[in-house]
Amino acid sequence: MKYSNQTRILVAVDSIVFGFDGSEYKLLLIQRGFAPEKEKWSLMGGFLQPEESLDEAAKRILKQLTGLQDIYLEELKSFSRPNRDPIERVIAVTYVALIDIKKYQQQINDDFHARWFPMKELPQLIFDHQEMVEIALNKLRYKAAFHPILFELLPDKFTLPQLQNMYEGLYNTKFDKRNFTRKVLSTNLLNKENDKDKLNSKKGAFYYSLDEKQYKDTLLSIQNFIPLTEING
């Protein structure tokens, strides 16, 4: 039995994958393998299959296109303008993913054809993918102000200067490092390690790691990472 007199539609899943390499934000793109817009740059996309949910589809597609697994992935919003795809009607449900670029760089380069583009040097994207990226970036700015999600972009061990760079990069601003350090440490999310990163300075900066238990407890609660004045403009 079916519902009668209704139109069935193709459903796509597109993932906006943000990465951070220690100094700047990048977006993961892939060259589309089929017409239209074959060879143009695209988000990580594919069609929803009969036996999977959208969450599952997003995970599957990301794995197929990049090998990435077990990463932060969250629904963003749907895009459904009737003519957004010239071939036929397709609605897209978008997801945002956050990953530490270095952790997967080899894998992505060698086995797949996805490529990282600095946020300021994005190529032209197919369809409405440009708009998806802008909305995703705005949501990331919004959400990161209250929830410690940016840690998803860092390696297991990272330094406070790296962490501050990451926040400053997202909001295009500079924070006082004394205040930033105090605020971050007051969350009890970080454990100080005994060794230092000596690549970025002569003195070396202590590594910290995420306290996984605290992190999971805190993800859904609301902190205040960024002064409201930075968000409201």
Added chain:
Amino acid sequence: MKYSNQTRILVAVDSIVFGFDGSEYKLLLIQRGFAPEKEKWSLMGGFLQPEESLDEAAKRILKQLTGLQDIYLEELKSFSRPNRDPIERVIAVTYVALIDIKKYQQQINDDFHARWFPMKELPQLIFDHQEMVEIALNKLRYKAAFHPILFELLPDKFTLPQLQNMYEGLYNTKFDKRNFTRKVLSTNLLNKENDKDKLNSKKGAFYYSLDEKQYKDTLLSIQNFIPLTEING
């Protein structure tokens, strides 16, 4: 031309319509007019049509089922478990709407068959609509803590005690009225009127109205309406 070898799927739009009548929150439900689950209570739902976006579909369906127009409507999330509808595969994109119950009560009762249910006395809902409501309510609590969206639930003129009731109802808590008044007035969102509401007290409470310009400027910015402790639990 079409994409080949892909499955096309029914896309539904379901709207969670929250209302406030001055003392409690209610949910607008309708008796489903077709099988399966005919006559059972359902959110305001319908199928996406070929020439409309999801936003447009949500508006159209709401108008068809309730006569409601020009109300606050925002995408929530998609629901796509493969067997969520027993007839055939349907993915649903949900929207949340906020309205002042009294403003439309006549219209809804007389011309349509939608009905308001107090949040604590909801009937069994079809499919996964129960889950949709819970997620919508959580998001409303989250969002209302930082953005003045709850004003959508109030009539054009309202009193500070009504406003406070509305916030207290959403968070199931009580606020100190001196602090609440000060915080609300400090936003400059409200204009004091000259007349009073004398229905709810002998002394009467002054009416206030939204400053439309301030409101539009403020909607996207982030305030702090509710102490974080109330949200984080």
Added chain:
DNA sequence: CCAAAAGTGTTATAGCTACACCCATGC
């Protein structure tokens, strides 16, 4: 020895919370 980045403390201010009494009116 010097350049470059890491690390650290104090003070002033603003915003928040807690708290209690008087006012206006209908009955």
Added chain:
DNA sequence: GCATGGGTGTAGCTATAACACTTTTGG
């Protein structure tokens, strides 16, 4: 005249923002 809900001010505390110097070490 009294019961009911509306309206208002202050003081202590906490969180935030602004600010500059010392430390370490590779070259």
